[in-house]
Structures are given as C-alpha cells and as structure tokens.
Amino acid sequence: MAKIAVVSADETHRQLIVGMIAQAAKHIVQQVQTTPAQALSQSGPTQGVDLLILESRCFSADDLNQLRRRLADQHNMLCMLMTENPSADLLMRAMRAGVQCVLPWPPDAQEFRDELQRCTSHAIGSSRDEGQVLSFVSCKGGSGTTFIAANLGHVLATKHDKRVLLVDLNQQYGDAAFLVSEQVPPATLTDVCRQIERLDLSLLEACVTHVSPNFDVLPGAGDPVKAGEIKAAHLARILALARPQYDVVIFDVGQDINPASIQVLDHSDLIYPVLQLNLNHLRAGRRLLDICQSLGYTAERLRLIINQFDKRALVTLRMLEENFGMPASHVLPNDPVPVRDAISQGVPVLQLAESSQIARALAKVASQLCPQVAPQSEGLLRKLWGQGNRATPILRLERQT
Numbered sequence: 001m002a003k004i005a006v007v008s009a010d011e012t013h014r015q016l017i018v019g020m021i022a023q024a025a026k027h028i029v030q031q032v033q034t035t036p037a038q039a040l041s042q043s044g045p046t047q048g049v050d051l052l053i054l055e056s057r058c059f060s061a062d063d064l065n066q067l068r069r070r071l072a073d074q075h076n077m078l079c080m081l082m083t084e085n086p087s088a089d090l091l092m093r094a095m096r097a098g099v100q101c102v103l104p105w106p107p108d109a110q111e112f113r114d115e116l117q118r119c120t121s122h123a124i125g126s127s128r129d130e131g132q133v134l135s136f137v138s139c140k141g142g143s144g145t146t147f148i149a150a151n152l153g154h155v156l157a158t159k160h161d162k163r164v165l166l167v168d169l170n171q172q173y174g175d176a177a178f179l180v181s182e183q184v185p186p187a188t189l190t191d192v193c194r195q196i197e198r199l200d201l202s203l204l205e206a207c208v209t210h211v212s213p214n215f216d217v218l219p220g221a222g223d224p225v226k227a228g229e230i231k232a233a234h235l236a237r238i239l240a241l242a243r244p245q246y247d248v249v250i251f252d253v254g255q256d257i258n259p260a261s262i263q264v265l266d267h268s269d270l271i272y273p274v275l276q277l278n279l280n281h282l283r284a285g286r287r288l289l290d291i292c293q294s295l296g297y298t299a300e301r302l303r304l305i306i307n308q309f310d311k312r313a314l315v316t317l318r319m320l321e322e323n324f325g326m327p328a329s330h331v332l333p334n335d336p337v338p339v340r341d342a343i344s345q346g347v348p349v350l351q352l353a354e355s356s357q358i359a360r361a362l363a364k365v366a367s368q369l370c371p372q373v374a375p376q377s378e379g380l381l382r383k384l385w386g387q388g389n390r391a392t393p394i395l396r397l398e399r400q401t
C-alpha cells in the first residue's frame with residue numbers, strides 16, 4: 001500500500017483519478033483540492049507521500065522549478081503529472097524536475113494503471129507502511145527524558161532522513177517543543193484532543209509545529225488542569241492517523257502512568273525508561289519496571305537509558321544490571337554546557353554542537369535504531385519517450401532500483 005496525494009483544483013478530475021486508483025489497487029489516497037502551485041508552496045500536502053499526482057490544465061516554469069526542489073528534498077517521493085496535450089517543452093522541463101511520467105488528460109485507464117504500478121512499487125516493496133512508535137518515560141523528574149526524546153527525534157529526522165513526529169504527553173510542563181524550536185506552536189495536544197471528532201490528516205498537519213522539514217512536534221499544553229482532557233481514545237485516534245504518515249512517532253510520556261499513557265505504551269514498539277545512576281533513580285526505576293511487567297511489557301521492548309553518566313558515581317552499571325535484571329541499552333554522558341546552551345536557545349543539540357559528547361551519543365542511539373544508512377537520492381537513469389498509438393507523447397523516466 002502506498003500513500004498517494006492527488007492534487008487538482010478540479011473536483012471532477014480529482015474524483016476520476018481517485019476512482020481509477022481505487023480500481024487499480026488498495027492505496028492510501030489523500031485528495032488535495034488546490035492548484036499544483038499552491039500545493040507545492042506548502043510542505044503539508046506532500047509530506048510522507050510516496051507518489052504525488054498533479055493534475056492541471058497547464059504547468060508553468062515556476063511550478064516545475066518548485067516541483068524540482070520538492071522532489072530533491074523528498075527523494076522517496078515519485079511524481080506523475082497529468083495535463084491536456086503535454087508539449088515536448090513541458091516533457092523536457094518535467095524530466096529535468098525529476099518527474100517520473102507525464103500522462104495526457106483524459107488518461108487511458110490501462111496506461112494509468114501501468115504507470116501507477118510502476119510509480120508505487122518502491123513504496124510497496126519497502127516497509128514504510130507503519131511508523132515505529134518509541135516512548136520515553138521518566139523514572140524520576142529531571143532525568144533528561146524530554147531532552148533525549150526531542151533531540152533523538154531531531155537526529156533521526158536530520159541524519160537518517162526519517163519523518164518524525166514527537167508528541168509531548170507531559171502536560172505539566174509541555175516543554176518538549178521549546179527544547180528544539182523557538183516557534184510559537186500553532187496548537188497543542190489538548191487542542192487536537194478537543195477537536196478529535198473532526199481530526200484528519202489536514203487538521204493534524206495544521207496543528208503540529210514544523211521544527212525542520214522532516215521533524216514535527218505536537219506540544220504539550222503546559223497546563224496540568226487540561227491534562228485531564230486527554231483521553232486514551234484520543235491518543236489511539238492520533239496514533240492511528242500519524243503512524244502511516246511518519247517513519248517514527250516519539251512520545252515523551254514523562255512520569256505519569258495513567259490510562260492515556262498506557263494506551264501509548266501498549267502501542268509502543270520500544271519503551272525507553274530514562275534514569276540517572278543514583279539510589280533515588282534506581283528505586284524509582286525498579287518501580288517503573290515492575291509497572292511495565294504488570295502491564296505485560298516484555299523485556300525485549302524495554303531499553304534502559306542511563307543519562308548524565310558519571311563514572312565516579314557510587315551506583316555502578318553492574319549494580320543497575322543486577323538490580324533490574326537487564327543491562328542499560330544506552331549510556332549518555334553528562335555534558336552540561338552544550339545541553340544548557342541548546343535548551344536555553346531552543347535549538348537541537350546536534351545543530352548547536354554536533355561534535356559534543358552528548359550529540360555524538362545521541363547519534364549513536366539513532367544509528368542503533370536505524371542501522372542502515374538512509375538511501376541516497378537516486379539518479380534518473382533512462383528516459384523513454386513512449387509514442388505508442390497516441391498522438392501525445394508520454395514521458396517515462398525510470399529510477400535505478
């Protein structure tokens with residue numbers, strides 16, 4: 001199943017394309033009622049999309065320039081153009097923009113099906129259908145959970161080209177977004193929960209803070225009174241919507257284990273309890289592990305993170321392992337200067353101090369999660385001008401597989 005965005009200002013044309021896709025195969029289709037120029041001027045309509053279909057009476061040079069930039073940024077996304085009587089000039093410009101095929105309007109059903117299959121095979125062959133869900137839980141306040149969750153999200157997005165959504169469940173402080181961005185968030189998790197009945201992809205897209213092209217954050221409200229408004233069913237709905245759109249959905253669960261956070265933990269592929277090596281944290285961590293066990297979360301899903309590691313601490317890694325019956329999966333250094341500077345400036349630590357100990361340690365955590373190097377943008381190998389029986393040429397461009 002691929003994610004396809006169908007962009008056309010013409011309702012009838014859009015419906016025809018959507019109908020033809022439905023007849024060809026089962027895909028997730030998002031309709032965008034606007035012109036290609038408008039769709040390309042915002043990042044929303046193309047985010048997380050495997051195939052972008054743009055239909056319009058004409059495509060200007062500006063449209064194609066914008067498209068070229070968008071396809072260069074999102075090299076996993078392929079693009080199909082549909083237009084009446086495409087000229088040879090348009091075909092050339094489309095080719096330079098990185099478009100896979102140009103089909104004349106109205107499309108021939110068989111031809112459309114063939115091109116659709118070709119343009120979605122990369123997504124069907126890959127495992128991008130469902131994003132991984134990672135939850136970070138504080139064994140005790142001040143462990144560094146929010147800092148790690150937010151900055152790991154940024155590393156996965158920038159170094160591994162993952163589409164990442166960070167959701168801040170920690171309603172008391174709601175500080176996750178501010179650790180990595182100075183923007184005023186358009187909405188918070190509570191705002192989304194209040195509109196849950198009408199929540200769809202466009203609304204979610206409008207509510208998240210775009211920290212960087214691949215990294216979105218849904219901030220906490222920072223108001224404990226509003227925390228009660230967040231229900232398990234709301235989070236289940238948000239997760240169901242977000243998971244196919246993002247490669248990784250990260251939850252900063254904080255300290256509260258309640259029905260809403262349990263909903264998230266139930267759906268998490270990996271749960272990261274964060275603690276420091278001291279007796280208080282050890283006791284709290286032991287309690288958290290007991291809770292996890294009683295909720296049926298097996299040890300394979302748990303990854304202990306020791307933060308602000310101090311070699312001279314009285315509690316050692318060996319003591320932790322003996323006490324918890326499992327080793328620490330990641331040990332992050334105490335690196336106060338870059339952490340303080342990054343937090344106070346609202347900038348990801350990787351951006352501010354890439355070579356700092358903490359940035360390198362977070363990069364290592366991300367590499368263990370995504371051992372494969374992100375695929376490089378594939379070059380266009382071959383172009384075929386398919387004349388067939390039609391008066392209008394079809395442009396086909398193939399990517400190397």
Ligand SMILES: Nc1ncnc2c1ncn2[C@@H]1O[C@H](COP(=O)(O)OP(=O)(O)O)[C@@H](O)[C@H]1O
Binds near residue numbers: 144145336
């Ligand atoms: N690896 C680290 N090195 C130094 N200081 C850190 C580190 N991680 C976190 N901190 C500090 O700990 C404080 C609490 O971090 P935070 O992420 O808010 O914890 P939590 O979310 O668990 O309450 C931060 O203000 C930051 O200054």
Ligand SMILES: [Mg+2]
Binds near residue numbers: 170173
């Ligand atoms: Mg926190």
